[in-house]
Amino acid sequence: MTIALPFPNERIAVVSITRHGIALAGKVVAALPGARLFAPEKFRAEAEAAAPGAAATYTGKTGDQIPALFANFDGIVAIVSLGALVRLIAPHLKDKEQDPGVVVIDEAGRFAIPMLSGHLGGANALAGSLAQALGATPVLTTASDSRQTLGVDLLGRELGWIFEATHDEVVKASAAVVNDEPVALVQEAGSPDWWPRHANGRSGPVPANIKQFSRLEEVDLDSVAAVLWISHRPLPPELAPRLAGRLVTYRPPVEQGA
Structure with missing residues (x-):
């Protein structure tokens, strides 16, 4: 079953900071045509090879990119450790009506974990879509999704x-x-x-x-x-x-x- 996302693929950023992660990020971009890959400048060649025409690189710290990513994208897929990403995005959180949906994927591509704005922000739907595309397991912790019951804020x-x-x-x-x-x-x-x-x-x-x-x-x-x-x-x-x-x-x- 195709899972509908609440935003277009063009509003999805894929972030990876390691060479192996960038290879997986390329698969994510391929599964979400229109998404953009962001990686450190030192991995420019790897990023462009993984996502031809859809890669951008940055200099400086990854944390410094968060404000622009939050401002310009509705969905963020991060191939970064969950703990590290929590620390990176914590200073920039507002509320679930404004924050983008954020999903973390491990470098092996085994798990897709919605970590922010699961319902209104679409992270749960994005994780489900990625799990289908990558053969991963979506790790849904919101009660309505884990129990397959009705999400009041998503109905209709x-x-x-x-x-x-x-x-x-x-x-x-x-x-x-x-x-x-x-x-x-x-x-x-x-x-x-x-x-x-x-x-x-x-x-x-x-x-x-x-x-x-x-x-x-x-x-x-x-x-x-x-x-x-x-x-x-x-x-x-x-x-x-x-x-x-x-x-x-x-x-x-x-x-x-x-």
């Missing part, structure tokens, strides 16, 4: 849905989903194939703790921990107080109908 993304909720509301709903608490999913609009097209791929059934409804008014609000509401209409005023703090609303494109 490939379908163009936009979610409306505060950070705390997303956190509460996400916790309810992964902790097997009762969650109501109400679909009044949008494409019905949101589950098979869900980010990172889902092949099993919808989790048992997520009960589906066709109208918000059908839900017994006292019996659920959170409500995921897919609709074009405004929230009925009389329901707003009862749903405060536990509602995530999704707005599909109007052309997806009711």
Whole structure:
């Protein structure tokens, strides 16, 4: 199954700082046509051979390149030790709405590890795509992905849905989903194939703790921990107080109908 990325390949930077890593980086660029390889100047020949026409080299410290990489790319694939990369990027982190998706791959190409912005930043999807291309194992540590359940902040993304909720509301709903608490999913609009097209791929059934409804008014609000509401209409005023703090609303494109 092809995994859809939330950004084009042209917005992906591949960084490697060793000769063997650069050879693997060439395979990554080949798997993601349009991606760019960045390597130290001393490895210019190796970089150009690994990724003809898609390689750039830099002088100075790798850490000095992080601000430009964060500013110009949505996805970063680093063939660097995980610990070293944590130290390199730590001073430049902002929040998950702004930080790029960062994936670490070991030099042997055995593991693809999303280390930053797994959901909104697309690192989990990028790791899954790289794992397919390289025959690697994706190491997913976010609860919704490791348990193959619904990612509240990703629902309908490939379908163009936009979610409306505060950070705390997303956190509460996400916790309810992964902790097997009762969650109501109400679909009044949008494409019905949101589950098979869900980010990172889902092949099993919808989790048992997520009960589906066709109208918000059908839900017994006292019996659920959170409500995921897919609709074009405004929230009925009389329901707003009862749903405060536990509602995530999704707005599909109007052309997806009711």
